Amino acid sequence: MSVTTTDILISGGGVAGLTAAAAFGAAGFRVICVDPEPPVTDETAATADLRTTAFLQPSLPVLQAAGLWDRLAPHAAALQIMRIVDAGGPQPEARIVKDFNAADISDRPFGWNLPNWLLRREMVARLAELPNVDFRPGTGTARVFTRAAEARVTLTDGTTVSTKLLIGADGRNSPVREALGIPVTTRRYGQKALAFAVTHPLPHQNVSTEVHRSGGPFTLVPLPDRNGGPASAVVWMETGPEVARLAALPVPEFEAAMTARSCGILGPLTLASRRSVWPIINQVAARMSGERTALIAEAAHVVPPIGAQGLNMSLADLRVLLDLACAHRDDPGTAAMLDLYHRRRHPEVELRARGIDLLNRSSMLSAPLLRDLRAGALDMLYSVSPVRRTLMRAGLGLR
Template sequence: MERKNADILIAGGGVAGLTAAAAFGAAGFAVVIVDPAPPVTDAHSDGADLRTTAFLQPAQAFLAKAGIWPRLAGDATPLQIMRIIDAAAHPPVLRDFDASDISDLPFGWNLPNWLLRREIVARLHDLPNVDFRPGTGFAGMVARLDTALVNLTDGTQVNARLVIGADGRASPVRQSLGISATTLRYGQKAVTFAVTHDAPHGNISTEIHRAGGPFTLVPLPDHDGKPCSAVVWMDHGAECLRRAALPPEKFEAEANDRSAWHYGPLKLASKRMVWPIISQIADQITGPRTALVAEAAHVMPPIGAQGLNMSLRDLACLLDLATAKPDDLGAPAMLDSYARQRHPDIRLRVAGIDALNRTSMLGGSTVQDMRARGIAALYGITPVRRTLMQLGLGAG
């Protein structure tokens, strides 16, 4: 049986796992990364993920350190303003949170997930100490005193000092360790798609609230000469499934009504996909020789661009610990430090996004008026507004 020695075995070839491989590889560690499914790196492939990711300032800095950002910068759309609209209020409430209040840089930059995968995979090809094995999955592991022996689905083995589980919300790595997860289900789903519109988006990410969940438009580069945005439309699950099955013209009519015609008429520029909405936290984020990151450790509704940005905070923490004491890679002291630094922050931020999502779901004029007054009040107090923006970027 073939067996390879490595510093790190990463299970999971999504954006988080690929980024982990690039970051640890750039730092000089010998990395093997596996995923049972080859990454989708083309917008027109059947399995293309039509979602986009907004990288906030700390995440962008981490991508630059990993040598990924130079490949992405030319396609990234800056997010200068985060706009919140409560369309259920009478009259509607609109407030803009401008990055210039706290920084010379935008809040972040938006990119399609398929393009992220393509460019990160290209970066991995430049790193001779990274062994990327698409089409091969994690099958099990045995933790020893100094290493973990990992069995792969192709019958080979990797002997690694640290295993990073970046293999999703149903994480086989987490399950192999017997770590459970606490899951909250909202009865919600999200329809994701891209649209063109007449009005320019002005690099503004717009979150429109009514009952059921937010309708979020995130700026993208122009498409066929027209302004373009990615949309995440959250609502009760049955409604999302119904809308996703509508003919395009009927779907566009409902999307226009839900958007309050903020950018004028919306026209579909992609197919539609439906995703379940949950919150989930692993009861532990470490095991023998193992660290859980990204959706293996935490899942939350797509509000405030927190999901993948939290995942990159996991990776940044692990990388700092690994480079500070390379000889302790995967040792109990390193993993204990990772858990102490990350688990409380994960719990706090998941709870915060959970509260925001539940508030957004609520209907009834009294609740909606309270929500609108809350948005106006928080915006109106300058120190509070700035603090909220800094927390959104990951500070504190």
């Protein structure tokens, strides 16, 4: 039986896996990237991922080095202000509004927002430019066998690949993680999220807004103009039954509901895409490495979509892993290198996951007294300038 050899095998062709393939390819490694599902790169497709990703400042060098940012920048909407709105009073109306402005800590925006389907389109195009990257959509990981010198992976098409470093970027139910027997700790909230795009009469002015009432945040994230008018991406987190009810509403009733939930801060919202539903969990793997294997992104950690943390944690994984691999270019994937990767990333991942868990539970509060306490805490933290700046830097992952 013939065996294909490579430096890096990436299991998973989502946004994180494609970014990793471009980054390792641009760094000169031989890369094979596989995913059982071909990437959906058209917004109108029934299975298109309608969520968006906000790349925060520390992620920009990763995208630039991978040769991705020049492709993505023309489609990105800048995020200059993160606005927190507490609407926890008797009526769904803004009672406390606090703006966290990137200008307080930097001369650049907090980040840049892009639709996930478009990210896949541009990333696949970038991989086609790299002769040392072999992207195999429609092929997944079937079996994994590791030993000190290599990981030997059998793919779903029967091909066997020998690789110095296997990267599991294959999602929250990662076949690679399961093959290595790495357990996870999972927190469930009984929540789901609706993701969709809207247009609105008032310009967003590059402000990303989280409206907190109960059930979870209602988040509006700027998008480039759509059909000549202002547009935003929305993630609306609620209990599972409530999301099911909202997803089934006729469009006029849904538009009325989402406008009310947004407190009308951008005027009447008009649905501009289909509605997709995503489960919300908080999950962290016990280890981020194994023999000849590294876990990144949702294979290693899943967090609720609060503060644009998810993919930026993933790109922090990639940044550390790529730096270590380049420092061990002759043999990436040694036990010492992968143990160092785990030690550098896992404590920060656990800390950030716990912080996001706390924020999510706070956003779900329904009792009026507890909502009042949440509003008071927001007011207090914002009012102290050094604390406010520290929170903004921590949210970006800056030291």
